[in-house]
Amino acid sequence: MNTSTKAVPTVRQVAIMGVPEVGGTLTGSYLYENPDENPEGLSTFCWYDGGTSGTIIATSIDLTLVTAHAGMKLTFSVTPVAASGEKGVESFSAPLQVIKEGYQNISDEESENSFLKQRGQFAFHANGPKDGVFTSTAGAFALKSRVTQNVTVVGTQSFGGVIPPEIATYLRNNPAITMFTTTTNFGALVPIGEHNQLLVWGPGIPATLPNLQDIKSVYSNGSSLAFIYKDPPSGENTIGAVGTAATGGVVPVEVQNKLMFDRPKAIYATLDAFTVLTDSGRVYAWGNAANGGTIPIDVQTQLNSMKVDRIVASRTAFCALTESGEIIAWGANGAIPAVTLEKIYDDDGALTVIANDSAFIAITRGRRKAATWGLAAYGGTMSEAAASLAARGNLVLCTAAPWAMCFINESGQAAAWGSAGHGGGAIPAQSAGEETSTLPLNAQALLEQGDIAAQIETMFSNARFSKSLHSRVSSSVTLTNGEAIELTRNDGSFVLLNRHPDGRTKNLVSWGLAATGGTIPGDIKQTLMASRIRKIYCSNGAYAALVDQGTTEGVVVTWGRASQDGGMIPVALRDALSSGVVEIYTIQAAPAPSTATVPAAFAARKSNNKYVTWGAYVKQEEFEPGRS
Numbered sequence: 001m002n003t004s005t006k007a008v009p010t011v012r013q014v015a016i017m018g019v020p021e022v023g024g025t026l027t028g029s030y031l032y033e034n035p036d037e038n039p040e041g042l043s044t045f046c047w048y049d050g051g052t053s054g055t056i057i058a059t060s061i062d063l064t065l066v067t068a069h070a071g072m073k074l075t076f077s078v079t080p081v082a083a084s085g086e087k088g089v090e091s092f093s094a095p096l097q098v099i100k101e102g103y104q105n106i107s108d109e110e111s112e113n114s115f116l117k118q119r120g121q122f123a124f125h126a127n128g129p130k131d132g133v134f135t136s137t138a139g140a141f142a143l144k145s146r147v148t149q150n151v152t153v154v155g156t157q158s159f160g161g162v163i164p165p166e167i168a169t170y171l172r173n174n175p176a177i178t179m180f181t182t183t184t185n186f187g188a189l190v191p192i193g194e195h196n197q198l199l200v201w202g203p204g205i206p207a208t209l210p211n212l213q214d215i216k217s218v219y220s221n222g223s224s225l226a227f228i229y230k231d232p233p234s235g236e237n238t239i240g241a242v243g244t245a246a247t248g249g250v251v252p253v254e255v256q257n258k259l260m261f262d263r264p265k266a267i268y269a270t271l272d273a274f275t276v277l278t279d280s281g282r283v284y285a286w287g288n289a290a291n292g293g294t295i296p297i298d299v300q301t302q303l304n305s306m307k308v309d310r311i312v313a314s315r316t317a318f319c320a321l322t323e324s325g326e327i328i329a330w331g332a333n334g335a336i337p338a339v340t341l342e343k344i345y346d347d348d349g350a351l352t353v354i355a356n357d358s359a360f361i362a363i364t365r366g367r368r369k370a371a372t373w374g375l376a377a378y379g380g381t382m383s384e385a386a387a388s389l390a391a392r393g394n395l396v397l398c399t400a401a402p403w404a405m406c407f408i409n410e411s412g413q414a415a416a417w418g419s420a421g422h423g424g425g426a427i428p429a430q431s432a433g434e435e436t437s438t439l440p441l442n443a444q445a446l447l448e449q450g451d452i453a454a455q456i457e458t459m460f461s462n463a464r465f466s467k468s469l470h471s472r473v474s475s476s477v478t479l480t481n482g483e484a485i486e487l488t489r490n491d492g493s494f495v496l497l498n499r500h501p502d503g504r505t506k507n508l509v510s511w512g513l514a515a516t517g518g519t520i521p522g523d524i525k526q527t528l529m530a531s532r533i534r535k536i537y538c539s540n541g542a543y544a545a546l547v548d549q550g551t552t553e554g555v556v557v558t559w560g561r562a563s564q565d566g567g568m569i570p571v572a573l574r575d576a577l578s579s580g581v582v583e584i585y586t587i588q589a590a591p592a593p594s595t596a597t598v599p600a601a602f603a604a605r606k607s608n609n610k611y612v613t614w615g616a617y618v619k620q621e622e623f624e625p626g627r628s
Helices: 108-112 165-173 253-258 297-304 338-345 384-392 443-448 452-459 522-529
Strands: 011-017 025-032 044-049 055-058 062-064 073-079 134-136 140-144 151-155 178-181 186-192 195-201 215-220 225-229 239-242 264-269 273-278 283-287 310-313 317-321 327-331 350-355 359-364 370-374 395-401 404-409 414-418 476-478 484-489 493-499 505-512 532-538 542-549 552-560 581-587 601-606 611-615 621-623
Touching: 011 073, 025 044, 025 073, 108 310, 134 178, 134 581, 140 178, 140 186, 140 581, 151 165, 165 186, 165 195, 178 215, 186 215, 195 215, 195 225, 215 264, 225 264, 253 283, 264 310, 273 310, 297 327, 310 350, 317 350, 338 359, 338 370, 350 395, 359 395, 359 404, 370 384, 384 404, 384 414, 395 476, 395 484, 395 493, 404 484, 404 493, 414 452, 452 493, 452 505, 484 532, 493 532, 505 522, 505 532, 522 542, 522 552, 532 581, 542 581, 542 601, 552 581, 552 601
Parallel strands: none
Antiparallel strands: 011 025, 025 062, 044 055, 044 073, 134 140, 140 151, 178 186, 186 195, 215 225, 225 239, 264 273, 273 283, 310 317, 317 327, 350 359, 359 370, 395 404, 404 414, 476 484, 484 493, 493 505, 532 542, 542 552, 581 601, 601 611, 611 621
16 A cells, blocks of 8 residues: 555635626635645636536636626636645635626726725725725735635724734634724625624724624725615615614615615715616715705706716715716715806716815816816816916826826816825815915926926827727826826826836826925836836825736836835835736825824735735734744
8 A cells, every 4th residue: 555645635615705796806716625644736716607517718716807707707716736646525615796896886987087996995005905805994804815714904993903802703704704994994895694793893893883784885984884675575675784873884764765676786985975876867965065965955856857877976075967967066066066067967967076185176078178176276267378278178088196186188188176186285275256366276386397298299199099089087097009108196286197008108297396206216217117017106295107017027116205105116025016016005094284203114925925014003924824
């Protein structure tokens, strides 16, 4: 008898991790049995469309979802292989349906164009990665390990980083968890057979909780979580919330009654209020009355005559739109002045709306002109140069930093207005109609310094654009020749990236507060120009670019505020971030309008399942979740 023969390798708890939405990344996960005595070798993987006997579409452990995957019903499988060569039996996950767009029925556009991102997580500036692996409050983070299937939570108690012991045990033992966050609280949606339960913890969670079982989707504002129940019995509440009543943590009875016969579709958030959109396009709100939680009677009457299909939120107000371009808004600094509304409707209504802290910009459906409203110091009143360009139309790029806005037209003429987020003091709190001559409206001046404006015009000198009437104006555009141009922002600066069709960097310019990344150091820019930039991420005051350099993939390059925002990689971590990084995540604080440092951090996930964290509130380290 050969006593050296190893047992056939086996796996259990095969699962798919990630959000099944086009543009996201799914990861296969499983627990390899008996790894100490029979270590794992090169196990093989398959992704099937149409069940276990369907078509194999990929053989990697990660699957990036593209448009062709929309509608597919995916199953992941692993065939375990031991290091000694023994091969086990193929094991399968449960199937998962891929959606084209609209995580929890909120589109990428709606989330991207809102001040607080609308994906159930505490985040600003840009939608986070769609892999569902990493979630953060303003000072703690939770991540799921593909290898151990554990949830690891790290951070300070004041930001939810210390989990109650019994909940911690549950999270260690449960293999399929979706995480949600507010500024200081966590929510974990865990399966219980065919049902589920939302577990919540953090300093803002009340002692008395509502029914937290059988939940379909979860949303968040700065302090509270709101959710839609899955197939509630007739006569039962269709939505719920947990948090403080003042911030939307309790749903009023009158809102619940409205939803009995018109089911909720999605819930949107300002920083301390919620609005629910129903299947028939009706809208109801609760939370902080001043910041969108109460809809004025005249606005509600108008909303009841509209079939709303999109909602965008600033920090303090909501704006609702219809497919035909109707538009209405409510909340602090949200009401649209009659003269602005007339400009929008005179050019066939609103095509796109983008919000920042306390202002909105609408791009029209006709000639793609722009109109703004809200606090003047935040971009609610355009500079003369911006207003002139806005009236000419043909806008192709537009985005908003917390206190400044920027757009670019087809000719590459760019305008920025509002405060660039610098000056050493808080921005004056003025209402939309007050005099603006003393406000720090310096974003345009920063754009015009040096030759930035000329470089932007050069990017667009031979550009050709799709003339589709259905394509909305956003922070990125792909030209007909395959070039891509993207406009990224953080608290105090903008970065404009132009890629060749093959992914090489064609040009890269920045402007705004130098300390927050508005100036790219010469050596950093040279490196980025010689790299293929996959994506640029931002914290409050820094940027991190994930790039490929020659044959080396997954390198991280940073600039901006050094220590407290992650703008400089610690020397001890440079090797760890010099290759193999597959995704970057951010831990952000609420934007603050001053030169004071806003604590923020980055976390990088590597192909070897390790993580690297640097910046504020985190250890400057490389670690493997569940094993460090």
